[in-house]
Amino acid sequence: MRSATATRLSRRLSKYDWNAYLFIGPALIIFLLVTLYPVIDSFRISFYDWDGLNPMEYVGLGNYRAMFEDEYFINSLKITLIWTVTTTVCTLLLGSAIAVLCGLTKRNTTFFRTVIYACFGISAAATGMIWLGFYQPQFGMLNAILRGVGLSSLQRSWMGVPLRALFCIIVASVWQSTGFAMITMYGAIKAIPGALFEAGYIDGVNSWQITRYIMLPLSMNAFKIAFFITVLGSLKAFALVLAMTQGGPMRGTEILGYYMYRESFRHFRLGYGAAVVIALFLSVLVVAVPLMVERSKKA
């Protein structure tokens, strides 16, 4: 890809074309001003103590030290880990399973795919409300279902206890993002040449073998894309927590993306918030390195 572009460039133009700056100008100016500069500024602010009103006070690494002494930050790290791993694993498993099921049958599956994919278009704010309704203790469906199947003893105030509330939000998140994993995997499965399936069926293999030896190996690339987008999306998440629990109960659902928001804009610890967001950024960076390398090579 890279060399192809290079040949094309050298064939077309032997010299630099300065007009190019007019073409990338608008995008570059907006990007430098509203993205790159703020990122650098966030690093700077993280070395200061600042409440947004009084003058900033330089504290060096003070905010970072305070971060690791704050039990709520450590708590937030743990919650973020549980949240990210569980959301990613469930989303990818479910999404891939549905894609494979759609690929195995010859019948039309458009309806199923459209419904599940459409949920990916629902905003996090609305997803939160939809699932709050589901968990609502008095008239929510979850408790009603438990009553209905004779498990009344399992009825709970679902959003009332930290870890339980976290898993309730995870379910909502998986419900919303499975459609993306599914459509990505389904696209790859549909692109597999039909001859491979035919060869498989002539050899008399069953659905599981088709899945295991044809579909999954040949959609690994799509799986990787879905994996990275899901894992990065959950690391950066914020809105679902705001909509459903606002970090509660007992700060038990404060993922990093929300913890930063709360410390900065509810407790007005802007310098500290900047330090937290740098920590979040670095954890995203660590996960994203393989994808960055690949995208840079292709660019």
Next chain:
Amino acid sequence: MSLRKGVSWPIPVLTVVTVIWIIPVFAVIMMSLRPATEFMRGWWILKPLTINLHNYITVWTKFQLGRATLTSFEISIGSTVPTIAFCSLAAYAFEFLDFPGRRLFLLLFVNAFILPMQILLIPLLIMWRQFHLTNNLLAVVLPNVALSFTWTIIYFKAFLFGFPNDLIDAAKIDGCKHFRIYWNIVMPNSFAPVASIGILQFLFSWNGLLFPLLFLRKDFPLTVALIRIRGQYEPNWEYLTAATIIVIIVPLLVYVLLQRYFAEGLSRSGSEK
């Protein structure tokens, strides 16, 4: 024609899964159409069954959702049009022209996907205060546009890689300048990427919550209105369910009706080319 055999047992499984997927939304629709006195015992209890738009009308007027809807449209369209214009221009330069810094700028855009939105909040808040842009829709539109470049430029550039060389060469022989080529040849033949980038950017902006929540004071979009209706204490479920449906109706229609224009684009924008 195809010899490919398929099994049919996935159909019932998929049906069950899909029903599970629909039910939470269906529940909200049912609740939004009925008075609280009825659904407080469970929305599935159908006696008595009063269906009306009372909740919608109340929440629409009480929380000025007409204005919020307008703001949502303004933010989404305002974030989409410049994105299409600027990403296509930049993609043209990155694909067809060579210039000092080409590789560096491209890598900058390509790798910006790692940035969490939260990293922009504090500096942008300071910046908007200095420029007197708090409560100006630009405060939301500009970062929406800026953050889109990491996938839109790459996506458009990948499309241009497959653009027929003959068309561009012919224009060159005719002595066309690059902007003429871009405007008269490339753009009229770029319906596919323009549609998928446009629809996706519109949806992302419509669903955005963090930027409008922090940068707007008076005019806020539907997502922020929904969070406000939820409030701090016990929510009012008549309002909440009706408002939820109002927020999701546009994205749902887009997803169901226009899916073919962007479904593929969404997966490919992840890392393709």
